[in-house]
Amino acid sequence: MNGKEYIESLRKYKPTVYFMGKKIENIADEPMFRPHIHAAAMTYELAHDPKYEDVMTAISHITGKKINRFTHIHQSIDDLVKKVKMMRLLAQKTASCFQRCVGFDALNALYITTYDIDKKYGTNYHERFIDYLKYIQKNDLMCVGSMTDVKGDRSLRPHQQKDPDLYVHVVEKSEDGIIVRGAKAHQTGAVNSHEVIVMPTRALTAEDKDYAISFAIPIDTEGLINIFSRQTNDTRRLDGEIDCGNAKYGIVGGETLMIFDDVFVPWDRVFMFGEYKFAGQLVETFATFHRQNYGGCKVGVADVLIGATATLAEYNGVANAHHIVDKLTEMIHLAETCWCCSLACSYEGQKTPSGAYIPNPMLANITKLNVTRFPYEWSRLAQDIAGGLIITAPSEKDLKNPETRRYIEKYLKGVENVSTEDRVRMFRLVESLSIGAQLPESMHGAGSPQAQKIMIWRRGDVNKKKDLAKVIAGIKTDEHFKLIVGKSEREFFDIIKNTSNNYN
Numbered sequence: 001m002n003g004k005e006y007i008e009s010l011r012k013y014k015p016t017v018y019f020m021g022k023k024i025e026n027i028a029d030e031p032m033f034r035p036h037i038h039a040a041a042m043t044y045e046l047a048h049d050p051k052y053e054d055v056m057t058a059i060s061h062i063t064g065k066k067i068n069r070f071t072h073i074h075q076s077i078d079d080l081v082k083k084v085k086m087m088r089l090l091a092q093k094t095a096s097c098f099q100r101c102v103g104f105d106a107l108n109a110l111y112i113t114t115y116d117i118d119k120k121y122g123t124n125y126h127e128r129f130i131d132y133l134k135y136i137q138k139n140d141l142m143c144v145g146s147m148t149d150v151k152g153d154r155s156l157r158p159h160q161q162k163d164p165d166l167y168v169h170v171v172e173k174s175e176d177g178i179i180v181r182g183a184k185a186h187q188t189g190a191v192n193s194h195e196v197i198v199m200p201t202r203a204l205t206a207e208d209k210d211y212a213i214s215f216a217i218p219i220d221t222e223g224l225i226n227i228f229s230r231q232t233n234d235t236r237r238l239d240g241e242i243d244c245g246n247a248k249y250g251i252v253g254g255e256t257l258m259i260f261d262d263v264f265v266p267w268d269r270v271f272m273f274g275e276y277k278f279a280g281q282l283v284e285t286f287a288t289f290h291r292q293n294y295g296g297c298k299v300g301v302a303d304v305l306i307g308a309t310a311t312l313a314e315y316n317g318v319a320n321a322h323h324i325v326d327k328l329t330e331m332i333h334l335a336e337t338c339w340c341c342s343l344a345c346s347y348e349g350q351k352t353p354s355g356a357y358i359p360n361p362m363l364a365n366i367t368k369l370n371v372t373r374f375p376y377e378w379s380r381l382a383q384d385i386a387g388g389l390i391i392t393a394p395s396e397k398d399l400k401n402p403e404t405r406r407y408i409e410k411y412l413k414g415v416e417n418v419s420t421e422d423r424v425r426m427f428r429l430v431e432s433l434s435i436g437a438q439l440p441e442s443m444h445g446a447g448s449p450q451a452q453k454i455m456i457w458r459r460g461d462v463n464k465k466k467d468l469a470k471v472i473a474g475i476k477t478d479e480h481f482k483l484i485v486g487k488s489e490r491e492f493f494d495i496i497k498n499t500s501n502n503y504n
């Protein structure tokens with residue numbers, strides 16, 4: 001599909017969606033959803049631009065057909081690298097969240113995990129999943145990757161919660177399928193997706209078996225209810241264009257609280273059913289894919305913010321001041337550091353037993369942890385350079401009102417050759433990119449910082465580092481020596497003696 005066809009395709013779906021106390025019947029034309037739909041449409045539109053074909057499309061390894069990269073299973077390191085390049089590109093074009101990555105990552109995580117479950121238990125989830133994948137690829141569908149349960153009391157496991165529905169679980173099983181109940185929070189792009197792919201949210205134990213489920217359903221399945229969330233300054237969309245800053249694509253992806261009110265799932269759409277030992281792996285695999293992204297999409301947004309800030313500095317007449325150049329350089333450094341991380345975890349990716357490739361998990365977590373911090377710093381610098389008018393500029397309506405326009409034009413003028421309206425537009429863009437929901441999204445999207453720290457600590461192998469230190473410090477216990485060098489100290493020095501001067 002191209003962008004227009006994607007928007008048209010949404011008309012065929014009738015999801016249950018509520019916003020601001022009302023049921024929303026027409027998703028494609030709802031002004032509050034329009035920016036999110038436009039941002040997602042870019043993932044379709046750019047796939048038809050020959051300039052971006054290499055990065056936006058791929059060849060399906062199951063059908064041999066050309067597909068949108070968002071439905072592809074990574075077959076190489078090159079695919080992993082192209083994924084993050086695609087994200088930076090799309091964010092440069094939208095300066096927002098284009099939402100489709102979550103479902104993309106869910107497809108890849110399930111491809112890998114269903115293969116491993118089948119290998120251990122002799123089940124046939126992988127085959128089922130491949131049938132589903134073919135359907136997604138053929139129809140070029142957008143999927144919500146649905147992971148985060150609402151969780152209730154965080155100190156309790158799913159089965160210990162007073163209300164058993166605080167994590168999505170099976171309540172009934174029949175010959176035809178299963179019935180599930182629960183709710184998922186922060187569902188990015190849900191109202192304008194075609195499909196929902198549900199996964200568990202955490203590692204699970206035997207007592208949590210009913211929560212160890214994964215499945216896919218169309219977004220308009222009976223019993224599936226979406227309550228669309230509010231965002232900072234969202235109703236500015238109803239007031240015109242300039243005040244939004246990024247009127248066409250919004251601030252971040254629209255999210256919902258997604259409720260599964262006894263939803264039926266046929267067996268051919270179930271990809272995990274009680275294999276609780278694999279819940280942790282599925283979550284970790286998905287998280288690795290999703291954390292890989294953030295040095296792509298957030299850096300693409302930063303590219304636009306840096307551009308907006310530098311333009312405002314020009315409009316304000318301070319572009320050549322040393323401290324402005326220094327601060328802009330600092331912004332670039334922070335953004336490119338995150339980009340380095342996304343590239344590094346992709347280039348250090350590995351092939352899994354399923355044949356699909358996964359980024360390096362440690363480096364993917366480092367990527368995301370940096371993104372929980374650096375956007376706050378580059379936003380601070382943008383606000384510093386831009387000036388107070390990012391929050392005090394008059395509204396578009398006052399700018400257009402003949403009674404006030406001439407005053408605003410006269411008194412908010414910057415350098416001579418730039419119109420006041422253009423200057424106000426740029427203030428609003430910096431406002432929306434540095435104050436809005438971008439920042440908490442960088443903090444919590446793909447998991448909150450502590451989730452990354454747990455992974456980093458687990459994979460950081462501090463014991464090995466301690467051994468390295470002990471050897472260097474001259475605390476040469478044989479055990480440590482063996483660990484590092486792979487031989488006992490005596491064997492090692494014998495080799496040195498025998499190779500005498502040649503040893504390097």
Ligand code: SF4
Pocket residue numbers: 096097098099100101102188253290293294297298445
């Ligand atoms: Fe994709 Fe980034 Fe949005 Fe996540 S935050 S869905 S990775 S654009």
Ligand code: FE
Pocket residue numbers: 097188441445446
């Ligand atoms: Fe996100």
